[in-house]
Amino acid sequence: MAETEKNFxxxxxxxxxxxxxxxxxxxxxxxxxxxxxxxxxxxGDLMEELPRENLPLVYRILPKELASEVFVYIDxxxxxxLISTFSxxxxxxxxxxxxxxxxxxxxxxxxxxxxxxxxxxxxxxxRIEINKILKYPxxxxxxxxxxxxxxxxKDLTVEDAFLRIRRTAVDKxxxxxxxxxxxxxxxxxxxxxxxxxxxxxxxxxxxxxxTNIIYVNTTDDQEYVANMFTKYDFTTIPVVDNENRLVxxxxxDDAMDVLQDETTEDIEKMAAISPTDKPYSKMxxxxxxxxxxxxxxxxxxxxxxxxMIISSFEEALASFVVLTSFIPMLMDTGGNSGSQASxxxxxxxxxxxxxxxxxxxxxxxxxxxxxxxxxxxxxxNFVKLLTIDRILLGNSDITVSVALVVCLTLIxxxxxxxxxxxxxxxxxxxxxxxxxxxxxxxxTTIVDAVSLVVYFRxxxxxxxxxx
Amino acid sequence: MAETEKNFxxxxxxxxxxxxxxxxxxxxxxxxxxxxxxxxxxxGDLMEELPRENLPLVYRILPKELASEVFVYIDxxxxxxLISTFSxxxxxxxxxxxxxxxxxxxxxxxxxxxxxxxxxxxxxxxRIEINKILKYPxxxxxxxxxxxxxxxxKDLTVEDAFLRIRRTAVDKxxxxxxxxxxxxxxxxxxxxxxxxxxxxxxxxxxxxxxTNIIYVNTTDDQEYVANMFTKYDFTTIPVVDNENRLVxxxxxDDAMDVLQDETTEDIEKMAAISPTDKPYSKMxxxxxxxxxxxxxxxxxxxxxxxxMIISSFEEALASFVVLTSFIPMLMDTGGNSGSQASxxxxxxxxxxxxxxxxxxxxxxxxxxxxxxxxxxxxxxNFVKLLTIDRILLGNSDITVSVALVVCLTLIxxxxxxxxxxxxxxxxxxxxxxxxxxxxxxxxTTIVDAVSLVVYFRxxxxxxxxxx
Numbered sequence: 001m002a003e004t005e006k007n008f009x010x011x012x013x014x015x016x017x018x019x020x021x022x023x024x025x026x027x028x029x030x031x032x033x034x035x036x037x038x039x040x041x042x043x044g045d046l047m048e049e050l051p052r053e054n055l056p057l058v059y060r061i062l063p064k065e066l067a068s069e070v071f072v073y074i075d076x077x078x079x080x081x082l083i084s085t086f087s088x089x090x091x092x093x094x095x096x097x098x099x100x101x102x103x104x105x106x107x108x109x110x111x112x113x114x115x116x117x118x119x120x121x122x123x124x125x126x127r128i129e130i131n132k133i134l135k136y137p138x139x140x141x142x143x144x145x146x147x148x149x150x151x152x153x154k155d156l157t158v159e160d161a162f163l164r165i166r167r168t169a170v171d172k173x174x175x176x177x178x179x180x181x182x183x184x185x186x187x188x189x190x191x192x193x194x195x196x197x198x199x200x201x202x203x204x205x206x207x208x209x210x211t212n213i214i215y216v217n218t219t220d221d222q223e224y225v226a227n228m229f230t231k232y233d234f235t236t237i238p239v240v241d242n243e244n245r246l247v248x249x250x251x252x253d254d255a256m257d258v259l260q261d262e263t264t265e266d267i268e269k270m271a272a273i274s275p276t277d278k279p280y281s282k283m284x285x286x287x288x289x290x291x292x293x294x295x296x297x298x299x300x301x302x303x304x305x306x307x308m309i310i311s312s313f314e315e316a317l318a319s320f321v322v323l324t325s326f327i328p329m330l331m332d333t334g335g336n337s338g339s340q341a342s343x344x345x346x347x348x349x350x351x352x353x354x355x356x357x358x359x360x361x362x363x364x365x366x367x368x369x370x371x372x373x374x375x376x377x378x379x380x381n382f383v384k385l386l387t388i389d390r391i392l393l394g395n396s397d398i399t400v401s402v403a404l405v406v407c408l409t410l411i412x413x414x415x416x417x418x419x420x421x422x423x424x425x426x427x428x429x430x431x432x433x434x435x436x437x438x439x440x441x442x443x444t445t446i447v448d449a450v451s452l453v454v455y456f457r458x459x460x461x462x463x464x465x466x467x
Numbered sequence: 468m469a470e471t472e473k474n475f476x477x478x479x480x481x482x483x484x485x486x487x488x489x490x491x492x493x494x495x496x497x498x499x500x501x502x503x504x505x506x507x508x509x510x511g512d513l514m515e516e517l518p519r520e521n522l523p524l525v526y527r528i529l530p531k532e533l534a535s536e537v538f539v540y541i542d543x544x545x546x547x548x549l550i551s552t553f554s555x556x557x558x559x560x561x562x563x564x565x566x567x568x569x570x571x572x573x574x575x576x577x578x579x580x581x582x583x584x585x586x587x588x589x590x591x592x593x594r595i596e597i598n599k600i601l602k603y604p605x606x607x608x609x610x611x612x613x614x615x616x617x618x619x620x621k622d623l624t625v626e627d628a629f630l631r632i633r634r635t636a637v638d639k640x641x642x643x644x645x646x647x648x649x650x651x652x653x654x655x656x657x658x659x660x661x662x663x664x665x666x667x668x669x670x671x672x673x674x675x676x677x678t679n680i681i682y683v684n685t686t687d688d689q690e691y692v693a694n695m696f697t698k699y700d701f702t703t704i705p706v707v708d709n710e711n712r713l714v715x716x717x718x719x720d721d722a723m724d725v726l727q728d729e730t731t732e733d734i735e736k737m738a739a740i741s742p743t744d745k746p747y748s749k750m751x752x753x754x755x756x757x758x759x760x761x762x763x764x765x766x767x768x769x770x771x772x773x774x775m776i777i778s779s780f781e782e783a784l785a786s787f788v789v790l791t792s793f794i795p796m797l798m799d800t801g802g803n804s805g806s807q808a809s810x811x812x813x814x815x816x817x818x819x820x821x822x823x824x825x826x827x828x829x830x831x832x833x834x835x836x837x838x839x840x841x842x843x844x845x846x847x848n849f850v851k852l853l854t855i856d857r858i859l860l861g862n863s864d865i866t867v868s869v870a871l872v873v874c875l876t877l878i879x880x881x882x883x884x885x886x887x888x889x890x891x892x893x894x895x896x897x898x899x900x901x902x903x904x905x906x907x908x909x910x911t912t913i914v915d916a917v918s919l920v921v922y923f924r925x926x927x928x929x930x931x932x933x934x
Contacts, residue, residue, distance in 0.1 A: 037679050041699045166664050175661055176643050193660055194642055197633050212504050230727060232508045233720035235702060252719055253700035259723070260697060263730050264814055270734075271810035272803055280815040281825070285835035292807050292836065293843050296881075299803050300844055304851075306795035311862075314788050321781050324791055328773035328915050331795060335802075336739055336766050336908045340759050343738035347731055348747040358748070368752035369759065376760050377767055384771075395778075414763075441803045448795050 012042065016049035023054055032061045040066060044073025052078075056085040068097030075282065076109035083114055092121040099173045100126065101146035101254065104133045133248070141225045142218035144258060145239045145248035150178040154188065154206035158199045165193070174251055177236045180209050187213060187238055187246040215240050218247060223262045227352060229255040266350060270343060270439035272299060295441065302445040306331075306452060313456040316463075322397035323459055326406050327452070334413040334451040335444035337373060341366055341421030342443045346435045349425060356430045362422050370418035374411035382407045405455075405462045412458075413451035420446055479509065483516035490521055499528045507533060511540025519545075523552040535564030542749065543576035550581055559588040566640045567593065568613035568721065571600045600715070608692045609685035611725060612706045612715035617645040621655065621673035625666045632660070641718055644703045647676050654680060654705055654713040682707050685714060690729045694819060696722040733817060737810060737906035739766065762908065769912040773798075773919055780923040783930075789864035790926055793873050794919070801880040801918040802911035804840060808833055808888030809910050813902045816892060823897045829889050837885035841878035849874045872922075872929045879925075880918035887913055 015034070022031040035043055035058075043062070047055060047070070059067060059082055071079065071094055083091060095103060095118060103122070107115050107130065119127055129147045136142025150172055152161050161178065169175045178196075180189035189209030199208050215238045216225050228237055229252055237255075239248045265275040272295035276283070283291075310317070310327075317324055345362065348354045354362060385403040389395045421443050425435035482501070489498040502510055502525075510529070514522060514537070526534060526549055538546065538561055550558060562570060562585060570589070574582050574597065586594055596614045603609025617639055619628050628645065636642045645663075647656035656676030666675050682705040683692050695704055696719055704722075706715045732742035739762035743750070750758075777784070777794075784791055812829065815821045821829060852870040856862050888910050892902035 039679065039681055039699060162664070169661055169665055175664070193664075194636055197629070197642070197660075198636055212506065214506055230720075230723050232506060233723075235719070252702070252723075253697075256697050256719075256723060256726070259726065260818065264818070267734065267737075267810060267814050270737075271806045273807050273811065279818070279820040280811055281820050285832050285839065288811075288832070288836045289839040289843075292804075293840055296800060296803055296807075296840055296844055297847060300796060300800050300848065301851075303796035303799040306799075307792040310792040310795065311789070314791075317791060318785065318788055321785055322778070324781075324784060324794075325774040325777040327791075327794060328777065328798060328919070329767060329770035331798065332770040332773075332908075332912060332915065333763060333767045335911070336763055337759075339738045339908070340740050340763075343734060344740065344747055344755075347734050351727070351731070351746070353746040353748050362747075365752050365755070369755045372752065372756040373760050373763055376756075377763055380764060381767065384768075441799075441806070444802070445799060448799065452795070 012046055013049065016046055019046075019050055019058060020054055023057055028061055031058070032063075035062060036066060040069035041073045043070045047074050047078060052081060055081060064093060065097060068094050072098065072102045072106075076106070077282070079106055080110060080114060083110075083117070088121055091117065092123075095122050095126070099146060100129050100133065100148055101144065101173070101251075104130055104143075107134065136218055139222045140218060141216045141220040141222060141239050141250060142248070144222050144225070144254050145218070145250045146173055146254075147248045148172050149236070149249045150175050151246070152178050152180050152191065152205050154180050154182070154204070154209065156205045157201065158196050158203050158205070158208070159201040161191070161196055161205055162201075165196075174236055174249075177249075179238055179246055179249070180205060181246055185245040187215060187240055187244065189213065190238070213238065216250070217242070222258045223350075225250055226255040226258040226262065230259070231352075262350075266346065266434075266436040269434060269436035270346065272296070272439075272441040299441050299445055303448065306445070306448045309449060309452045309456070313452075313460075316456060316459060320397075320402070320459065320463060322395075322402060323405075323455075327455075330406070330409055330413055330451050330455055331444075331448045333377060333410060334417045334447040337370070337414045338417035338421035338443040338447045339439060341369075341418045342425055342439050345422045345425045346439055349429055349435050354426075356426050359423065359426050362426070363419060366418040366422045367415065370415040371411075373418075374414035377414065378407035378410045381410060401462055405459050408462075409451065409455040409458050412454045413447070416450045416454070417443070417447045420450070479513055480516065483513055486513075486517055486525060487521055490524055495528055498525070499530075502529060503533060507536035508540045510537045514541050514545060519548060522548060531560060532564060535561050539565065539569045539573075543573070544749070546573055547577060547581060550577075550584070555588055558584065559590075562589050562593070566613055567596050567600065567615055568611065568640070568718075571597055571610075574601065603685055606689045607685060608683045608687040608689060608706050608717060609715070611689050611692070611721050612685075612717045613640055614715045615639050616703070616716045617642050618713070619645050619647050619658065619672050621647050621649070621671070621676065623672045624668065625663050625670050625672070625675070626668040628658070628663055628672055629668075632663075641703055641716075644716075646705055646713055646716070647672060648713055652712040654682060654707055654711065656680065657705070680705065683717070684709070689725045690817075692717055693722040693725040693729065697726070698819075729817075733813065733901075733903040736901060736903035737813065739763070739906075739908040766908050766912055770915065773912070773915045776916060776919045776923070780919075780927075783923060783926060787864075787869070787926065787930060789862075789869060790872075790922075794922075797873070797876055797880055797918050797922055798911075798915045800844060800877060801884045801914040804837070804881045805884035805888035805910040805914045806906065808836075808885045809892055809906050812889050812892045813906055816896055816902050821893075823893050826890065826893050829893065830886060833885040833889040834882065837882040838878075840885075841881035844881065845874035845877045848877060868929055872926050875929075876918065876922045876925050879921045880914070883917045883921070884910070884914045887917070 019031065047058060050058060055078060062070060107118055119130065122130060132147065133143060133145065148171060150165055150168060152164065165175055176193045178191050179187060182188050189211045190213055191205060191209045195208050214228065214232060216228065218239055218241050225237065228234065235252045236249045238246055239250060241247050261277065268275045274291045274294065276291055382403050385398050385406065390398045424438040424443065428438045429435045486498065514525060517525060522545060529537060574585055586597065589597060599614065600610060600612065615638060617632055617635060619631065632642055643660045645658050646654060647658065649655050656678045657680055658672060658676045662675050681695065681699060683695065685706055685708050692704065702719045703716045705713055706717060708714050735742045741758045741761065743758055849870050852865050852873065857865045891905040891910065895905045896902045
């Protein structure tokens with residue numbers, strides 16, 4: 001039984017350390033006894049910790065049904081390794097035991113030769129279903145759905161429905177929501193097993209079914225589908241084609257995976273990394289470099305514009321070198337203010353809290369926040385400059401005029417940063433880009449340039465540079 | 468029925484616009500006809516769009532059971548408003564219809580006077596259950612669980628079990644996983660309704676129940692619990708107390724909410740914002756300021772150290788003003804490289820992909836990535852400086868020595884940034900802080916200082932400043 005997270009991981013590691021011993025001593029049945037008590041997901045974790053040469057043996061020790069369950073939980077490299085050790089018969093057995101959506105998930109990660117081999121050994125009916133799902137665009141509802149669900153006819157009685165569920169349940173991933181189709185395969189209703197349990201055996205499905213059904217289309221984006229789950233607390237959602245025919249269902253566990261993946265993708269984009277499906281621990285240094293370098297290059301080149309702004313004010317800087325020392329503080333504060341706004345807006349967009357039409361409201365709110373933040377920061381900074389820096393540290397270059405220039409710049413920078421930070425993600429969303437790209441690094445680069453121009457303009461005016 | 472997201476929102480808005488008309492024309496039954504066809508979550512959304520004075524009336528139009536369902540989906544301000552218009556009887560009816568975990572969620576958001584009123588009108592049994600859940604620490608498994616689940620005895624037959632489920636199902640949030648307790652209320656097994664449907668009526672529960680159960684403790688963190696759902700694809704997970712007695716279950720919909728909330732919290736922390744449960748659209752400018760200003764102030768003050776570094780190299784800068792123009796590029800590239808590493812590591816920690824023990828591996832990987840990135844960036848920059856800047860733009864201040872200084876700094880900055888970016892979050896996690904705080908803004912401030920020191924040191928050596 002599971003202990004706390006820590007103990008549990010330690011147990012898994014200990015076990016992983018002992019498995020090679022069990023194997024070299026041929027204590028297979030002892031090992032089997034331990035494994036069959038474990039959850040398939042944990043056996044999957046265990047297998048990732050094992051030396052690769054032990055994997056096929058450990059996998060074969062598992063009882064057939066458990067083996068197929070475990071197969072879903074191991075990473076695609078290990079799956080590929082195992083498939084390469086399977087005989088055709090073994091492969092067929094595993095595939096027969098898998099749910100169709102899991103098989104499709106596995107296929108999507110395999111090289112073409114393995115895909116061919118899997119499809120060849122799937123039974124014809126399953127092959128047709130797999131191909132159906134494979135033809136939907138990546139990240140669409142169709143591509144994450146399963147075609148294995150319980151469908152009922154509206155004229156059945158509750159008793160008939162139970163018989164049908166009992167007969168077909170073994171092969172279905174979920175049976176608790178049954179969908180009712182008419183003769184043209186249009187979705188006309190749903191009943192839950194709870195409804196059925198609470199109903200009289202002789203009642204008709206048409207009398208107890210729910211007819212206001214929320215469904216998605218095969219081409220809807222998977223993130224939209226996943227958000228339906230969080231909004232409505234569904235365990236499954238039906239998927240219909242363009243003719244409103246029921247073609248499959250998406251289950252909550254796949255929706256949760258989608259949510260996690262999409263969030264990781266957003267976070268990566270916000271940090272200027274090209275998103276990937278692979279976990280960090282599986283990525284090579286070269287792969288990580290490929291995901292990070294395009295953005296670093298792009299942002300480095302953008303930052304040279306900021307450098308050009310500084311160059312063009314070289315004269316001012318030469319006569320007031322003290323101004324240079326405030327550049328990092330102004331740039332960082334601008335960047336931080338901008339990312340606070342952009343990241344808040346990006347997250348609110350993806351949670352459905354705000355939309356493009358809210359833009360005027362959002363900008364007005366950010367202006368007020370910026371005013372509050374800017375004045376607070378400027379006041380704190382003004383006091384600090386004239387007490388700590390000027391009096392305590394004796395930096396006589398910092399005059400009241402210099403302090404005013406810095407603090408005025410601070411207010412204007414925060415204002416620009418917040419406005420840029422909140423508008424860009426919304427505009428990106430509106431014109432069909434991913435708002436997450438408009439996060440910190442991008443905004444920082446723009447805000448840097450803006451803040452420097454503001455800084456030098458104000459300095460030129462207040463300090464009478466060039467007079 | 469739901470259309471695509473866009474149309475759907477437009478429909479809701481249109482309807483929200485028409486509701487005041489329906490009310491002023493007293494066409495209550497027409498309005499009711501529309502509402503009863505809608506999903507409770509959508510009615511909740513609709514109510515948030517309505518003028519506040521219409522809310523009590525619209526809510527009273529709903530049939531009683533639907534009204535309680537809708538109540539769960541509206542925001543806490545609106546809930547409070549409605550409660551204030553409820554008679555004691557109405558309040559009692561709503562509470563009686565709610566599931567306990569939903570009631571607790573509502574209570575947690577209400578002011579003390581409203582909480583008192585709710586507890587006063589809950590029936591005594593429910594009040595005991597509510598108080599049980601309320602006593603668990605915030606964000607613990609106990610605080611998100613429900614105590615309404617189906618429990619079975621191991622000696623029951625499948626037929627008895629169905630009778631029990633039928634009898635109690637109406638009041639339970641979920642019935643599809645039933646838990647088996649011994650006479651001391653210890654959790655000893657579970658059966659799903661699917662198992663029951665596939666079993667013979669005369670079989671005993673003890674013969675078909677699963678005995679290897681994954682459970683959580685009441686004091687486990689809710690994020691840990693939510694991660695169990697994504698790992699094991701459960702719909703419910705049992706919660707036990709310190710004596711291993713079954714006290715409740717957590718359902719997948721609450722786990723999904725926890726995941727969403729925790730991710731939002733992480734993202735906010737990464738952007739230097741104090742996290743909040745309130746959606747952006749409900750926050751006032753003043754509340755937003757309170758969440759953002761502490762970090763801005765802290766980071767502004769830290770950035771002054773960077774300024775002090777620049778001041779201490781004033782002499783070098785005065786003789787080589789061209790060096791100043793590369794400060795933004797170096798700082799930004801360092802900051803971006805650092806956040807790429809830190810954000811990747813923070814996300815991997817929260818997804819359970821890496822742990823503290825992986826630190827040496829992670830650092831070694833980041834060093835290699837940094838070397839690749841640093842050299843690429845330096846090479847690109849070197850070429851750009853000596854072709855575009857020096858030859859094309861005729862900036863004769865950029866000598867080969869200056870270009871070398873900038874490019875060498877770039878390599879070392881990226882290296883430091885990646886190492887700092889990957890180690891700080893892991894150390895934070897190890898010593899019990901939230902790794903998410905060690906994200907971009909914090910790392911950027913440190914990396915800024917490091918990169919400037921490196922820059923000026925290298926410049927002093929290569930350009931013989933001060934010789």
